[in-house]
Amino acid sequence: MSAAKTNSGRFFEDYRLGEVIEHAVPRTVQGGERALYHMLYPARHALHSSDAFAKDCGLAESPLDDMIAFHIVFGKSVPDISLNAVANLGYAECRWLASVWPGDTIRSSSEVIGLKQNSNGKSGVLYVRTTGTNQHGAVVMQFVRWVMVRKGDLDAPAPETVIPELVGAVDASDLAIPQGLDFTGYDFTLAGEPHRLGDYTVGEIIDHVDGVTLTEAEHMLATRLWQNTAKVHFDVTSRPDGQRLIYGGHVMSLARALTFNGLANAQVMVAINAGAHANPCFAGDTVRVWSEVLDVAQTDAPGVGAVRLRLVATKGGAVGALRGEDGKYLPDVLLDLDYWALMPT
Amino acid sequence: MSAAKTNSGRFFEDYRLGEVIEHAVPRTVQGGERALYHMLYPARHALHSSDAFAKDCGLAESPLDDMIAFHIVFGKSVPDISLNAVANLGYAECRWLASVWPGDTIRSSSEVIGLKQNSNGKSGVLYVRTTGTNQHGAVVMQFVRWVMVRKGDLDAPAPETVIPELVGAVDASDLAIPQGLDFTGYDFTLAGEPHRLGDYTVGEIIDHVDGVTLTEAEHMLATRLWQNTAKVHFDVTSRPDGQRLIYGGHVMSLARALTFNGLANAQVMVAINAGAHANPCFAGDTVRVWSEVLDVAQTDAPGVGAVRLRLVATKGGAVGALRGEDGKYLPDVLLDLDYWALMPT
């Protein structure tokens, strides 16, 4: 028998600052993936649902949902970055830079931008900037994430500690607007709600009302679709409790889709400023979401504004409740995501 | 916190006779949706399975399954019509008027054609005629349905009672035949059965034999695909019994697909005369179907006849058993659907 040909994943001591890792298995996405996204999530934002609506907004056709790009670029990084990760600690500086169209082929690479061994000597924090590129070589998205990775050889020397400087939030002036996007002829009736950027107030909290109870089959189908094969999502023997952990990105897509009711006009995700998977999520949980308006901004594109939102997914608890008196996330909070979306002004 | 931006649905007193409601979120359908239909239902009718077979029947390519159009047009009406519905009471005058092709974008609107407040003053019956339109403005299908809707304000005055006159069944001469359809060169071997229109006798009952046991994941995937987000299908907390109610249209599609064995040549649904969701359906139920031939007719298209069928889906009970001595549906009957389909003569 030989395990020599199989990938058991990298350990903390295997990463070098500045190293660029090309992730395997490029993926072509088409209309099929668009259809699947609508089957897997209650996604109703009109720009991603209708070619006709997208054309009326200045685009050639309906681009693939922004989270599809995220899942593919992220999923490809799993075998090289997080196979031996103990925890997914955070996201920053995530920006969508070019739309993904049916027929595009996406590949992914990561640069090691920070390393810090933990004081226990058994693990360390790895910071990478992951980049997704299309078949023309254009960058479609980029994000920083940091994960805690086990050491394989506890005797390996600690690397020099380098913690990257990351902005707290993407500046509104740095948001990339999809080429040609124009909301001056926006049809609010077809989009589903009358609320424009000016109707949202910083500090406002929106209860998105709807809930979805999760099943094992659905989260596995969704996670597998993006070729994310981390075994903890698929194999009941991989956790001591015999449960399949639901991929955090599944909760992100579900939560974003559920915001339709109240944020139907937040059509395009353009940046993630920060994100935390606050508690693990399992089949049987009923997920609900609420949003808080954090900021609003204008953009250069005609009729296009930007809204910065906190999106919180829970499996219970009150709307607006996020952290306990100890400053820690409440046990029912699943996701706390800070992002920018484009909306008609 | 604000619920002001979310849609809590209309109540009975919010509808006005003659009002036309444009439903939100147009949807582009493609080959992906066709593939999904074959994954979600045991659909085998050759015209919807094979481009080559469809070409041999005079069509440009395989059109999307007729029920896909129904689900999309229906699904879009849910947030405006049936979010506060107590019951889906019936269908009538449903006709498919133009094929839906990969790449088409479908939108939906409903006209209020009848209102009748119930004597208890707490709810009323709303009649709407719902119309699906493609990106060229052509009507792809139309149907009447009536639902019982709660009143939000019990003190709101009752509207004048108007009950629309509806035909008991679509006349065979009013069936819309897909442009170009020609069954003169029909290949019965490839279609799967030798039975042509003349082989079916009015009053004949067909046991379609096969059964399918339902799962939670599958019905949620199917219902979500058509952007029908009525929470009772997805959220276990929305019913007192903690069960997810299966969307009635899911049973319709499953039942229609199961008729293949015995009605493989009933290729195209062209009208629904009446329909009742006789009892609720839940995961774990094993669905079987039987059909009764109600009528046969000729059409003007070459080689194309029409068969009117009663399609009954059950979760048990004998083939042919529909109502008890009290005239009510037997408890195992899930669906009683009266429709017209096209078949080679």
Place this chain on the structure above:
Amino acid sequence: MSAAKTNSGRFFEDYRLGEVIEHAVPRTVQGGERALYHMLYPARHALHSSDAFAKDCGLAESPLDDMIAFHIVFGKSVPDISLNAVANLGYAECRWLASVWPGDTIRSSSEVIGLKQNSNGKSGVLYVRTTGTNQHGAVVMQFVRWVMVRKGDLDAPAPETVIPELVGAVDASDLAIPQGLDFTGYDFTLAGEPHRLGDYTVGEIIDHVDGVTLTEAEHMLATRLWQNTAKVHFDVTSRPDGQRLIYGGHVMSLARALTFNGLANAQVMVAINAGAHANPCFAGDTVRVWSEVLDVAQTDAPGVGAVRLRLVATKGGAVGALRGEDGKYLPDVLLDLDYWALMPT
């Protein structure tokens, strides 16, 4: 009531040596089916994932996964061949002869090449050679399988016993290489592993490490997608134990996909020499796989070699363990498949 129009399947005495049975319902496959394959199985072989990668290997675009062709051709044969089968006994001489591209329409037919009534007089072994053809009339794949079929009329005379001569394994020189395939510019980094044909040694055993726990919904979706409607996979009332038997082909596709980790460069399946579904598989089983290298060979195509592999799927037990001391498959072995795949030299 009439069962006269429904297909209850053929019995052993209904087959005649030399008879060719055209199977019903041709199927057009597109990008949607490709997307679904990636959702249903952890498939990551780059040639089937990326149009760009396929182009760099000399192909026009990414062909559909080889197992999609197998499932469709096989699925169409079920109503005519194995509806009354007691057991699926074996496969031989399976060769993929032409790639299947998005837009192709596949049909299937079977020739009866052998018959042998069992000594108990109640059943017999039926040998068929099943052929899949595309819309241009080109053969896309061909395989022999033999099944044990019940007799319907125990008094029917036994046919003359004819057992076809089948080769033990497809000769490497008989493997059909996809038109244009060229691995001289193969990108091992994008493919995911550095191992080329020369790195594999006959007798080497590879533990593919990953496991997947099966659910009811997923195997039903997958089986239904290929229009395989054998009731034992869908209807809990069809077996005495109330369990849905998982389609053996589902295990084949899952097993093949799981070989990525260790055999990422075994890009194309070109032949199956033999195959056995050693034990039944049910939802809840956690499937793991191991491979044994049986042979390696060169081909005429530039840079393209062939590797013959034994692929074993299990629901437990040690890597490399296949049969007990009695020569029978161990109870945890699900699949034993002997196949040829193409790999860069």
